[in-house]
Amino acid sequence: SSVPVLTIDGPSGSGKGTVSRLVAEQLGWRLLDSGALYRAVGYAAGMEGLDLSDGDAVTRCAQSVKIRFQPSADGADTRILVNGHDATDELRTETAGAAASAIASIPSVRQALVDLQLSFRKPPGLVADGRDMGTVIFPDAPYKVFLTASAAERAKRRYKQLKEKGLGVTLGTLQREIEARDERDASRAVAPLKPAEDALLVDSTGMPIADVVAKVLAVVRP
Numbered sequence: 001s002s003v004p005v006l007t008i009d010g011p012s013g014s015g016k017g018t019v020s021r022l023v024a025e026q027l028g029w030r031l032l033d034s035g036a037l038y039r040a041v042g043y044a045a046g047m048e049g050l051d052l053s054d055g056d057a058v059t060r061c062a063q064s065v066k067i068r069f070q071p072s073a074d075g076a077d078t079r080i081l082v083n084g085h086d087a088t089d090e091l092r093t094e095t096a097g098a099a100a101s102a103i104a105s106i107p108s109v110r111q112a113l114v115d116l117q118l119s120f121r122k123p124p125g126l127v128a129d130g131r132d133m134g135t136v137i138f139p140d141a142p143y144k145v146f147l148t149a150s151a152a153e154r155a156k157r158r159y160k161q162l163k164e165k166g167l168g169v170t171l172g173t174l175q176r177e178i179e180a181r182d183e184r185d186a187s188r189a190v191a192p193l194k195p196a197e198d199a200l201l202v203d204s205t206g207m208p209i210a211d212v213v214a215k216v217l218a219v220v221r222p
């Protein structure tokens, strides 16, 4: 495809979500939040009472689930509908993140989400946020970034985000949960979290978000 893609991969709390949204806004490109797809499948499977380690059942769920992104007028608060139900708030929790990480290690579940992800590549361009955007889904993307930050800073950012949403968590527990999830994402056999060879590594530890956005934008518009 000749439609340009900017892939932004990295661990949770690296700032990927916010940076991807702001960069997509600046470029006037579409946005793919691929983590939301895995969260939605984990959530739908939970609603159906499935055992998250039952690969066949969760794969059928991934093949049939209806996921819709409903942008708000200002683009800042996209709602996510799972089988017609607004699950935005439930999907943000660390419980949903852990469920997503569990089902994301099943190869046939990942396979079931490939076409949907590819369908986001439409003119004038796409910003794709995830773990395997630059390595597996859009290996031919002309622009690739791997965004990271220290574990302590990532836990602090997620803590602040969840606090703002009014979700009760403690920093210590959150840091342990995030480390466990990253460890699982990085060590799984299929599409592990790792930088593409041709990705620009950006460590956002201690960097204001505006500086990170500027650095990532410069990859597309030097």
Ligand code: C5P
Pocket: 012, 034, 035, 036, 038, 039, 097, 100, 101, 102, 104, 129, 130, 131, 132, 133, 181, 185
């Ligand atoms: O980015 P987010 O925290 O929403 O992702 C939730 C989980 O979904 C990740 O921990 C990871 O296991 C999985 N994921 C993935 N591949 C992606 C995006 C997310 O495996 N491209």
